[in-house]
Amino acid sequence: MTSAQYTSSQQTTSQQTQSQQQAARLLQHFSQFNRQRLTLNNGICVLNGADGREAAVIEVPAQSDSLLLHCHLISLKGEDKSAVYRLMLLLNFEMAAMRGCWLALDEYDNLRLCSQYPLDKLDESGFSALLNGYIRQVEDTRIFIEQTLAQVNAA
Template sequence: MTHYQRQVERWLQHLAKRYGTSLSLKNGICALCDEEGGEAAVIEMPAQSDSLLLHCQMPVLPEEISEVYARFCLQLNFEMNAMRGCWLALDDYQTLRLCTQYTVNSLDEQTFTALVEGFIQQAKEAGDFLRDALARFNAA
Protein backbone atom coordinates (compact mmCIF):
# COMPACT_ATOMS: atom_id res chain seq x y z
CA MET A 1 0.00 0.00 0.00
CA THR A 2 1.37 3.42 -0.95
CA HIS A 3 1.59 6.46 1.33
CA TYR A 4 -1.48 8.00 -0.33
CA GLN A 5 -3.45 4.76 -0.08
CA ARG A 6 -2.62 4.52 3.64
CA GLN A 7 -3.85 8.09 4.09
CA VAL A 8 -7.12 7.35 2.30
CA GLU A 9 -7.46 4.15 4.35
CA ARG A 10 -7.26 6.21 7.57
CA TRP A 11 -9.94 8.57 6.27
CA LEU A 12 -12.12 5.60 5.31
CA GLN A 13 -11.83 4.27 8.87
CA HIS A 14 -13.08 7.63 10.16
CA LEU A 15 -15.97 7.54 7.67
CA ALA A 16 -16.74 3.93 8.65
CA LYS A 17 -16.98 4.89 12.34
CA ARG A 18 -19.27 7.78 11.45
CA TYR A 19 -21.70 5.45 9.68
CA GLY A 20 -21.22 2.34 11.79
CA THR A 21 -19.96 0.20 8.95
CA SER A 22 -16.76 -1.34 7.64
CA LEU A 23 -14.84 0.38 4.83
CA SER A 24 -11.40 -0.30 3.41
CA LEU A 25 -9.44 -0.13 0.18
CA LYS A 26 -9.09 -3.40 -1.71
CA ASN A 27 -6.60 -3.11 -4.55
CA GLY A 28 -6.98 0.66 -4.25
CA ILE A 29 -10.80 0.59 -4.48
CA CYS A 30 -13.61 0.99 -1.95
CA ALA A 31 -17.27 0.73 -3.00
CA LEU A 32 -19.95 2.42 -0.89
CA CYS A 33 -23.53 1.18 -1.11
CA ASP A 34 -26.77 3.03 -0.51
CA GLU A 35 -29.64 1.83 1.69
CA GLU A 36 -31.01 -0.39 -1.10
CA GLY A 37 -27.64 -2.02 -1.75
CA GLY A 38 -27.02 0.00 -4.90
CA GLU A 39 -23.81 1.79 -5.74
CA ALA A 40 -23.57 5.11 -3.86
CA ALA A 41 -19.94 5.85 -4.77
CA VAL A 42 -16.72 4.11 -5.71
CA ILE A 43 -13.52 5.55 -4.26
CA GLU A 44 -10.33 4.74 -6.16
CA MET A 45 -6.80 5.52 -5.07
CA PRO A 46 -4.51 4.06 -7.75
CA ALA A 47 -1.07 3.00 -6.50
CA GLN A 48 0.75 5.04 -9.15
CA SER A 49 -1.17 8.28 -8.49
CA ASP A 50 -1.62 11.08 -5.99
CA SER A 51 -5.18 11.68 -7.21
CA LEU A 52 -8.29 10.26 -5.61
CA LEU A 53 -11.11 9.39 -8.01
CA LEU A 54 -14.76 9.11 -7.01
CA HIS A 55 -17.32 7.78 -9.45
CA CYS A 56 -20.83 6.39 -9.48
CA GLN A 57 -23.04 4.66 -12.02
CA MET A 58 -25.75 6.83 -13.48
CA PRO A 59 -29.04 5.56 -14.97
CA VAL A 60 -28.61 2.66 -17.36
CA LEU A 61 -28.56 3.89 -20.93
CA PRO A 62 -30.45 2.17 -23.71
CA GLU A 63 -28.16 0.05 -25.85
CA GLU A 64 -28.96 2.22 -28.84
CA ILE A 65 -28.36 5.59 -27.19
CA SER A 66 -29.48 8.43 -29.37
CA GLU A 67 -26.92 10.90 -30.59
CA VAL A 68 -29.07 13.69 -29.14
CA TYR A 69 -28.98 12.19 -25.62
CA ALA A 70 -25.24 11.50 -25.88
CA ARG A 71 -24.64 15.10 -26.95
CA PHE A 72 -26.86 16.30 -24.08
CA CYS A 73 -24.77 14.32 -21.56
CA LEU A 74 -21.54 15.78 -22.93
CA GLN A 75 -22.95 19.31 -22.84
CA LEU A 76 -23.81 18.85 -19.16
CA ASN A 77 -20.08 18.66 -18.46
CA PHE A 78 -19.94 22.42 -19.15
CA GLU A 79 -22.82 23.24 -16.79
CA MET A 80 -20.65 24.23 -13.84
CA ASN A 81 -23.53 25.04 -11.48
CA ALA A 82 -25.22 21.73 -12.16
CA MET A 83 -22.16 19.48 -12.23
CA ARG A 84 -20.26 21.10 -9.31
CA GLY A 85 -16.82 19.91 -10.37
CA CYS A 86 -18.01 16.53 -11.61
CA TRP A 87 -18.21 15.20 -15.14
CA LEU A 88 -19.98 12.40 -17.01
CA ALA A 89 -18.01 9.67 -18.75
CA LEU A 90 -18.48 6.19 -20.18
CA ASP A 91 -16.47 3.42 -18.54
CA ASP A 92 -14.99 0.35 -20.26
CA TYR A 93 -18.41 -1.33 -20.10
CA GLN A 94 -20.20 1.62 -21.76
CA THR A 95 -21.79 2.53 -18.42
CA LEU A 96 -22.47 6.22 -17.84
CA ARG A 97 -20.67 7.36 -14.68
CA LEU A 98 -20.48 10.58 -12.71
CA CYS A 99 -16.84 11.28 -11.81
CA THR A 100 -14.73 13.70 -9.80
CA GLN A 101 -11.05 13.80 -8.90
CA TYR A 102 -8.96 15.46 -6.17
CA THR A 103 -5.32 15.28 -5.19
CA VAL A 104 -4.87 13.62 -1.81
CA ASN A 105 -2.64 16.50 -0.65
CA SER A 106 -5.58 18.91 -1.05
CA LEU A 107 -7.69 16.91 1.43
CA ASP A 108 -7.76 16.13 5.13
CA GLU A 109 -10.09 13.93 7.17
CA GLN A 110 -12.86 16.54 7.28
CA THR A 111 -12.65 17.60 3.65
CA PHE A 112 -12.49 13.94 2.55
CA THR A 113 -15.68 13.20 4.50
CA ALA A 114 -17.38 16.29 3.06
CA LEU A 115 -16.20 15.35 -0.43
CA VAL A 116 -17.58 11.81 -0.21
CA GLU A 117 -20.90 12.91 1.31
CA GLY A 118 -21.26 15.76 -1.20
CA PHE A 119 -20.42 13.47 -4.10
CA ILE A 120 -23.03 10.92 -3.01
CA GLN A 121 -25.64 13.69 -2.85
CA GLN A 122 -24.54 15.03 -6.24
CA ALA A 123 -24.78 11.52 -7.72
CA LYS A 124 -28.37 11.16 -6.44
CA GLU A 125 -29.36 14.53 -7.89
CA ALA A 126 -27.60 13.91 -11.21
CA GLY A 127 -29.16 10.44 -11.46
CA ASP A 128 -32.65 11.83 -10.87
CA PHE A 129 -32.06 14.59 -13.42
CA LEU A 130 -30.73 12.15 -16.04
CA ARG A 131 -33.64 9.72 -15.50
CA ASP A 132 -36.07 12.59 -16.09
CA ALA A 133 -34.14 13.74 -19.16
CA LEU A 134 -34.01 10.20 -20.57
CA ALA A 135 -37.79 9.87 -20.10
CA ARG A 136 -38.29 13.15 -21.99
CA PHE A 137 -35.99 11.98 -24.81
CA ASN A 138 -37.83 8.65 -25.05
CA ALA A 139 -41.21 10.43 -25.12
CA ALA A 140 -40.13 12.76 -27.93
Protein backbone atom coordinates (compact mmCIF):
# COMPACT_ATOMS: atom_id res chain seq x y z
CA MET A 1 0.00 0.00 0.00
CA THR A 2 1.16 3.54 -0.59
CA SER A 3 2.05 5.81 2.30
CA ALA A 4 -1.14 7.85 2.04
CA GLN A 5 -3.98 7.43 4.51
CA TYR A 6 -7.31 6.64 2.88
CA THR A 7 -10.66 7.77 4.11
CA SER A 8 -14.15 6.93 3.00
CA SER A 9 -17.08 9.24 3.48
CA GLN A 10 -19.59 6.58 2.48
CA GLN A 11 -22.05 4.60 4.61
CA THR A 12 -23.43 1.12 3.96
CA THR A 13 -26.90 0.72 2.49
CA SER A 14 -29.15 -2.25 3.25
CA GLN A 15 -30.25 -2.85 -0.37
CA GLN A 16 -27.00 -4.19 -1.83
CA THR A 17 -26.86 -6.61 -4.75
CA GLN A 18 -24.90 -9.85 -4.46
CA SER A 19 -21.99 -8.26 -6.36
CA GLN A 20 -22.07 -5.23 -4.09
CA GLN A 21 -22.07 -7.50 -1.02
CA GLN A 22 -18.99 -9.28 -2.37
CA ALA A 23 -17.27 -5.94 -3.00
CA ALA A 24 -18.21 -4.82 0.52
CA ARG A 25 -16.51 -7.93 1.95
CA LEU A 26 -13.38 -7.21 -0.11
CA LEU A 27 -13.39 -3.61 1.13
CA GLN A 28 -13.79 -4.77 4.71
CA HIS A 29 -10.71 -6.97 4.34
CA PHE A 30 -8.75 -4.10 2.73
CA SER A 31 -9.86 -1.83 5.61
CA GLN A 32 -8.12 -4.03 8.16
CA PHE A 33 -4.74 -3.10 6.72
CA ASN A 34 -5.20 0.68 6.47
CA ARG A 35 -7.18 1.11 9.69
CA GLN A 36 -9.98 3.00 7.99
CA ARG A 37 -13.56 1.82 7.72
CA LEU A 38 -14.37 1.59 4.02
CA THR A 39 -17.95 0.87 2.98
CA LEU A 40 -20.16 1.04 -0.09
CA ASN A 41 -23.00 3.54 -0.40
CA ASN A 42 -25.28 2.77 -3.33
CA GLY A 43 -22.48 0.68 -4.78
CA ILE A 44 -19.80 3.39 -4.45
CA CYS A 45 -16.87 3.99 -2.10
CA VAL A 46 -14.58 7.01 -2.50
CA LEU A 47 -11.02 6.75 -1.18
CA ASN A 48 -9.19 10.01 -0.59
CA GLY A 49 -5.44 10.26 -0.19
CA ALA A 50 -3.62 12.17 2.53
CA ASP A 51 -3.58 15.20 0.22
CA GLY A 52 -7.41 15.21 0.10
CA ARG A 53 -7.55 14.28 -3.58
CA GLU A 54 -9.31 11.20 -4.86
CA ALA A 55 -7.12 8.12 -4.66
CA ALA A 56 -9.77 5.79 -6.09
CA VAL A 57 -13.50 5.49 -6.56
CA ILE A 58 -14.66 1.90 -6.21
CA GLU A 59 -17.97 1.32 -7.93
CA VAL A 60 -20.17 -1.73 -8.39
CA PRO A 61 -23.23 -0.73 -10.42
CA ALA A 62 -26.47 -2.44 -9.38
CA GLN A 63 -26.85 -4.46 -12.60
CA SER A 64 -23.19 -5.44 -12.92
CA ASP A 65 -20.88 -8.21 -11.81
CA SER A 66 -17.80 -6.07 -12.42
CA LEU A 67 -15.79 -3.79 -10.21
CA LEU A 68 -15.17 -0.37 -11.76
CA LEU A 69 -12.25 1.71 -10.50
CA HIS A 70 -11.99 5.34 -11.53
CA CYS A 71 -10.33 8.46 -10.23
CA HIS A 72 -10.24 12.18 -10.96
CA LEU A 73 -6.82 13.13 -12.31
CA ILE A 74 -7.20 16.76 -13.39
CA SER A 75 -9.78 19.27 -14.55
CA LEU A 76 -9.52 20.13 -18.23
CA LYS A 77 -11.50 23.36 -18.01
CA GLY A 78 -9.54 26.05 -19.82
CA GLU A 79 -7.16 23.59 -21.51
CA ASP A 80 -6.50 23.37 -25.25
CA LYS A 81 -8.92 20.52 -25.84
CA SER A 82 -7.45 19.23 -29.11
CA ALA A 83 -3.95 18.86 -27.62
CA VAL A 84 -5.32 17.15 -24.50
CA TYR A 85 -7.58 14.80 -26.45
CA ARG A 86 -4.66 13.79 -28.66
CA LEU A 87 -2.53 13.09 -25.57
CA MET A 88 -5.33 11.05 -23.98
CA LEU A 89 -5.80 8.91 -27.05
CA LEU A 90 -2.07 8.34 -27.45
CA LEU A 91 -1.76 7.34 -23.79
CA ASN A 92 -4.69 4.93 -24.08
CA PHE A 93 -2.67 3.09 -26.73
CA GLU A 94 0.39 2.77 -24.46
CA MET A 95 -0.62 -0.54 -22.91
CA ALA A 96 2.57 -1.02 -20.88
CA ALA A 97 2.31 2.45 -19.35
CA MET A 98 -1.43 2.32 -18.69
CA ARG A 99 -1.37 -1.22 -17.22
CA GLY A 100 -4.93 -2.11 -18.15
CA CYS A 101 -6.35 1.34 -17.40
CA TRP A 102 -7.75 3.93 -19.78
CA LEU A 103 -8.39 7.66 -19.71
CA ALA A 104 -11.89 9.07 -20.01
CA LEU A 105 -13.51 12.47 -19.83
CA ASP A 106 -16.53 12.90 -17.54
CA GLU A 107 -19.44 15.27 -18.07
CA TYR A 108 -17.69 18.00 -16.05
CA ASP A 109 -14.51 18.07 -18.21
CA ASN A 110 -12.55 16.11 -15.63
CA LEU A 111 -9.99 13.61 -16.85
CA ARG A 112 -10.44 10.27 -15.08
CA LEU A 113 -8.34 7.11 -14.99
CA CYS A 114 -10.58 4.04 -15.31
CA SER A 115 -10.26 0.29 -14.99
CA GLN A 116 -12.68 -2.63 -14.74
CA TYR A 117 -12.38 -6.14 -13.27
CA PRO A 118 -14.75 -9.10 -12.96
CA LEU A 119 -15.65 -9.53 -9.28
CA ASP A 120 -15.71 -13.32 -9.52
CA LYS A 121 -11.97 -13.29 -10.28
CA LEU A 122 -11.07 -11.39 -7.09
CA ASP A 123 -10.35 -12.73 -3.63
CA GLU A 124 -9.19 -10.66 -0.64
CA SER A 125 -5.49 -10.69 -1.47
CA GLY A 126 -6.14 -10.14 -5.18
CA PHE A 127 -8.42 -7.19 -4.44
CA SER A 128 -5.86 -5.62 -2.10
CA ALA A 129 -3.10 -6.02 -4.69
CA LEU A 130 -5.39 -4.66 -7.41
CA LEU A 131 -6.45 -1.61 -5.40
CA ASN A 132 -2.92 -0.80 -4.23
CA GLY A 133 -1.63 -1.15 -7.80
CA TYR A 134 -4.43 1.04 -9.13
CA ILE A 135 -3.72 3.75 -6.55
CA ARG A 136 -0.03 3.73 -7.57
CA GLN A 137 -1.10 3.94 -11.22
CA VAL A 138 -3.28 6.95 -10.40
CA GLU A 139 -0.34 8.70 -8.73
CA ASP A 140 2.03 7.97 -11.62
CA THR A 141 -0.48 8.93 -14.31
CA ARG A 142 -1.55 12.10 -12.51
CA ILE A 143 2.06 13.29 -12.19
CA PHE A 144 2.84 12.46 -15.83
CA ILE A 145 -0.24 14.25 -17.17
CA GLU A 146 0.27 17.32 -14.96
CA GLN A 147 3.91 17.59 -16.10
CA THR A 148 3.03 17.02 -19.76
CA LEU A 149 0.24 19.62 -19.73
CA ALA A 150 2.55 22.12 -18.02
CA GLN A 151 5.07 21.61 -20.84
CA VAL A 152 2.36 21.95 -23.51
CA ASN A 153 1.03 25.14 -21.90
CA ALA A 154 4.54 26.60 -21.56
CA ALA A 155 5.30 26.09 -25.26
